[in-house]
Amino acid sequence: MYAYVVRRLMQMIVVLIGVSLITFVIMFIVPGDVARMQAGKNATDEKIAEVRKQLGLDRPLAVQYAKFLGRILKGDLGKSFALDRPVTELIWMGAGNTIQLALAAVLIELLGIPLGIYSALRQYTLWDTVLTTGALLIWGIPVFVLGVFMQWLFGVQLDLLPVSGAGENVLLFIPATLDSLEKLILPAVTLGLIEVAYISYMQRAAMLEVIRSDYIRTARAKGLSERRVVLKHGLKNAVIPVMTIAGIDLGALMGGAILTETVFSRPGIGLMIFQAIGARDMPVVAGGVLFATLVYVLANLVVDLGYAAVDPRIRLEE
């Protein structure tokens, strides 16, 4: 296990360095002359040269990258052009709502596990067909389309729930008022619904495969009741891989569900990035993406390690 953890950590570090490098390339090399872009359309050559110096763009690329990396490692993601505030501060401001949404969506999503299992055990029945078809239909709905229609249905037509914004939070992400809870519902359900469909489909498939395994037959041959066979022998094998999906989703959402937050005008990291894109505020866009990627990579690491902790095959292999 120890060797596995070390290996995985090393891999993560390599990947993160790679991410920083590629982000650097995208930010500074791809656009061509950043200084010109920054200085504006009508800038004189002098002005451009000045901006170039200011941004440190006159140094060799390797040096620029080193400085870039150095900054990031110190936690400095730059300053927003549009809002003149440190990017990290902006991220912190949006973090609470984003975390709240992520947690809520994943909690909803976990419902897919029992749904998938139940469906697998009732294969060929009406329920199973309904669930599988429904899951496939819902899974295909683009999240922003679903968001739009949820807004319309529950917000406008039925006027049940608020359709935008977010409320007050306590302890960063816990909804403090009824209002904030209400504002959480639609976005969370939108995100969660699509993922529930996906997870129940995957869980069903995993469960079906497990049920057909030889070791299930062995368990039956020993005289175990069908219930024991399924719940004890089947479940552990079937649920573990699906739990990892939920974990990874959590990681992805922690970086900001940009589409959902935009549709519901929910102030979080995703909306922050979206607004920055519109304003061509590169530091915020890049900083936000870097942050989201870091969180995603960490989440993947945690999930992998968790998987290894639970599945003895990974843990003990070399």
Next chain:
Amino acid sequence: MAERLLEVRDLSTHFFTHAGVVRAVNGVSFTLDRGETLGIVGESGSGKTVAALSLMRLVPDPPGKVVAGDILLKSKDLSRLNEEEIRQVRGNDIAMIFQDPMTSLNPVFKVGDQIVEAIRLHQNKGKKEAWRQAAELLAKVGIPDAEHRVDQYPHEFSGGMRQRAMIAMAISCNPDVLIADEPTTALDVTIQAQIIEVVREMQQQYHSGVILITHDLGVVAEMSDKIMVMYGGRTVEYGSVDEIFYDPHHPYTWGLLSSLPRLDLVEKTRLTPIKGNPPDLLLLPLGCPFSGRCPYERSECRDNWPTGEMVGMSHGVHCWIPAEERKNIRSKLPRFRRRVA
């Protein structure tokens, strides 16, 4: 006079699929006494595994169903038992080990766990005692360092060891009948002999009857007292080991034996495989399933299942070719030619 453990009469198990009815087992009968080893021989699709699974009602239903037959375990009719009763038989009176030990053991539970589960299910033992017994069983089947092995996971065992562990799990409740379904097929040849040895030892220790299912004639010769040759869901020939090997009467049996290399012949002979393909189980003929592939087929073979004919003390065969003619044909086959000094 050994105790009769199993008496199976006219067992038929069919699978009802949307492509049609697969008559996997069709009117099979056999007996098993205490201390005896019955070898069921046949190729894939012959129905031997399904027959074994039918005994304990392990055939997936749907689509499979035991449609006919009596299964008497020490004069208790297993086919009449309800779900709970048959569960008590499984693992307890009849135990089974399967072909691929790698996939037959649950990878996320310790080996000891899986053995203990069987023990505590059928015997009233506490956890500690059950674990101790599990370790003892592992040692008994020849796994070194059993005390530690018991806490390990299946993938930490080698293939041979896994199969031994499965055997340990099977005998944990002292079953009367042990069914071994292709126990050596997934293993290396050198390990095969060891496993057969383990099974034999356990049989002697526990005085159980063993049903050995295999397509490997070498394995069957090693261990069986009597043999049942199956083809296309039916029994085509049965008898003692010697009777089958030295006096085979069915063309399929000849084919099986002919495909074995003979090391004792001075002159070179070709390995003669059985021509043709295994039968399509959806389109089995009413008569002999070997028709269409049998080189000596006659007109009545396809539509009429040959009645059983005794050709030895305990030796029976189902074939329309008259006995004398059979012996004649057989003597001309390269396999059965006399040794040339």
Next chain:
Amino acid sequence: MSDQKPRDAVSQQADVAGGERVGRKPLGLWADTWRRLRRNKLAVAGLCIITVFMAVGLTQEVASLAGTYLAPHDPNAVNYELSPDGYGSSPSWSHPFGTDYLGRDIFSRTLVATRISLLVGVIAVSIALAIGLTLGPVAGYYGRWVDSVIMRLADIFFAYPYILFVLLLLTVLGPGFVNVFIAIGLLSWAQYARINRGSVLSVKAMEYIEAARAQGANDVRIIFRHVLPNTMAPVYVAVAMGVGGAIVTEAALSFLGIGIQPPDASWGKMIADYLPYLQGGRWWMEVFPSAALTLTVFGFISFGNGLRDATDPRLKE
């Protein structure tokens, strides 16, 4: 494990094809896949949708290249009479999907926008495949450090949350037709590379076994006719899902305003543009492009799933 017999290709294939299904002659791989696929109603529905989608998209693209369009009305024709209060008119016989706030026919617009989605799907995935089909086999074939480097690179590309990655690149490149293809395609090569590498590795293993066992010609034929095409199956599945994914991604980008720009219309853009009108009760503008998008994506996903199930050797019948 050392004392387990290496499974020869034939028995492995037979095993993998479903155990006791003996006696039936092995059909060609495609016939078999098609047969299994046919039974999956959702997958068949998906295939129909995909076919319709591609037919419409292709004709629209051809029309576009010829400088025209193939729809009942000019998708860009503004007609204030059809939008007297500035909110368009509801569906009618002449305008089955209604008109938008500028009086443009929604049906025509939706139809013509199909070409954008088709182009994105095809071009983006082609780019990704081109990269992936090169790097993957290279990694698998040469192995060792080449493999390591390429796989690390793939890991890095996998590390980013996809849509944010695309947004990052697109912000820098600027919006527009071509940039969208590039961004989507360039950043999704990794999955194809990984799959291809896997295929190559399994073929390598097969060759080794084949050589080591010195079997007759039978085995070789089986390897090339059955096993090799089988290893390509995951690629086809990935492509089906990939095209669906590319279409959604483009729609999302256009929805956010950073994708396709006017005068080109894509469903995503339409969904964004007409959103305010939905709240006002003018539902038809928003609904039809949304339905077209959802249906198309669903088609690709269903078919991809069905294809995956149909080529999964472990799924017994």
